[in-house]
Amino acid sequence: MNLTLTQKTKPMKTIKLNNLSRILTGAGILIVSAFILTGCPSNQNMLDTSDAAQKVYVAPGDYDSYYAFLSGGYSGQLSVWGLPSARMLKVIPVFSQDPETGYGYTEETKPLFNTSYGFIPWDDSHHPHISQTNGNSDGRWIFINANNTPRIARIDLTTFETKEIIELPNTGGNHASSFVTNNSEYVIGATRFSIPYEKDLDVAINSYSESFRGALTFLKVNPESGRMNVDFQIIVPPFNYDLGRAGKGVSADWVFFTTYNTEQAHTMLEVNASRNDKDFVAAVNWRKAAELVAEGKGKTMSAEYYHNYYEGKQGFAVSKVNNEVTVLDTREVENFIYYLPTPKSPHGVDVDPSGELLVAGGKLATVIPVHSFSRMIKAIENEEFDEFIDGIPVLKYDSTIIGEVENPGLGPLHTEFDGKGYAYTSVYISSEIVKWSLETFEVVDRIDSYYSIGHLMITAGDNVNPEARYLLGLTKTAKDRYLPTGPKQNHPAQLYDISGDKMQLLYDFPTIGEPHYAQAIAAEKIMPNSKQIYEMEENDHPYALTRITENRVVREGNVVRVYMGATRSHFRPDNIEGIKVGDTVFIHLTNMEQEWDVVHGIAIKGVPNSEVLVVPGQTKTLKWTPTRTGIYPFYCTAFCSALHQEMQGYIRVSAANSNVPLTWVTGTN
């Protein structure tokens, strides 16, 4: 049976247009005429269904050619997919607790959520970025930002586990993040909301212009371990710094941020931050800035931010609190940051594979402006400045601009590249993707997206060497695209073939959370390094059980530690007595298997926590404070063997004043 739901119109468009013309009094006519100029809306251009099916079909047992990492948005996680089949491979828990695995519920992982505001088990993850070597994704780690309580996480791509989360000081909404520089020297963050940058400053909101400042953050990455630390921040005028990208090739020493709200509005930004014809791209010479910091040109400010990471291969994540940060204030130090006027409320600056072209789609602009890096350098040398804002030279627009893409559609946002001379820009309001030439700046192709596209992603599309295979459009509403599931549909993604002259729609699938940005990397860059087990010999967890005969229960006052082993198909010990109401019980469960993908879990009746899943060779800890006497059954939550249902046990909890001795047994009935 074929169900046909007919809602193929785009109500978004008219709504947004109404809104816009209200906002942009006078600019309305311009926008309408731009709409007319874009001509007929782009079309579906889908391959014959069977051709498209063949292009996304990956036979059972065969592998996809790309890993794609899609941010989870308000889910806080990072999902992993195979392309072109769009099989979901995994959801990596990052900023949100995950009862499926026990991430954020186990004693090992809980410290990852510590911040200067306390334990925060959720965030909004936006822009995943894979570590790079010479401007190409290398597949060692993937970083992702937390947009709400500003943090950056690092995920190890040998285990696909979150290994580190660091908080950013002086930041309100870490949106322009977590992009890496050419050789992963730095990961960048930036404040989307400017805020008072002195810690906990209590001021009137309407003192915005005097008291509020922006902060651009540079986290140095240890090339061996991947561990991050806040090297320095740049304190900048109180605009909104919303997206960033590192340069590459000729511009490898630079990073670029887009700004909006140069109006410095603090209320009704929809209107008040949309008045100026141009906002800015901020260009930062990070190498120069780092040198200035090394020369002692920065100043130390007090701050409070958490850094959570693992010290060994296993064990408990640790939380270290940092109390100061080095800042470069543009009012005091100069010659490392410049503003490039850019129309209008730009949302993203993307750098072409050569590093020469800076594309900054303005979400309210009628063209896509393209700046030239070499012209920018020349303009700096010749001091072609319009003005200075808090010590930052504002370059002349005509000095840096090299082209404007006409008729890109309404609301151009993000751009990636195919390495064959073309750029692809997502266009939100008219809900389409436009392909244009980096030589002529002319649109050569356009195709619909369903519906209202945000970011787009090309396989290795931000690398020095992009792979012109697939483009993934990450769209904001699904509406009628899939079987309805009530008032809220999951966010869609559409896969396009971009190997030919024309973009062709191949596939359309629902995702998890709200993917903002995504990255895709050739499978062979990750697959050979993916770990199958944690080696038992290397288990450095302080409560690991590495000899099954050493399973035991130890009481230290009212703390009881259970050193438990799991193997198919039993726990040792599996009968425990002598635990009392009011004790704090730690179950340290070691999975003693060394076989790939043989996972054990533990769940205990009445424990106000999630289950705990333990992968081969790993030790995980469940904390439990029993409040009622009785017999507590526990069992293995992972279907591990034919006798999985037999993998169970009992814990006896007695009254606080009882004399039941502490005993533990296995196998003697």
Added chain:
Amino acid sequence: MKSLLRITTVLALFVTLSACGGETNTPDKKTSTATAKSESELTSFQLEHGIGPVVEPITLGELNMEWVEKGRAIFEMKCEMCHSMDNRVVGPALGDVLEKRTPTYVMNMILNPGEMTKKHPEAKKLLQEYMSIMPFQNVEREDARAIVEFLRTQSDS
């Protein structure tokens, strides 16, 4: 020329076999070089000494105490959850295993349990009896040899 052709055919067959099918996806693949396809095709060596990376019979010399201690440590870490010397646990008692099996067989069973329990008649029989597939525990060939040395010291006789 003929032999070259034969080598190429064997190679092609090997590539085909390893390119498809579950066998290559088992963790045993690190150490397994065996290509036995079914029981009927087992060689008499394989019947006696098992299927796996050890393709020459092991001869036991004088007891090497260094190996015994190494084998004991590995056994305690990676085997003892399922095996004791005198009682059935998850798997069979091992006190007398060297009286029933050759040292080579024991090594191949440790190093290639997945294929053994699928193809070797004795291992298949035990799987039917114990109903748990013996896992590969991420050990090297020298480790398996050390475990054999340790098992020598555990023999009843």
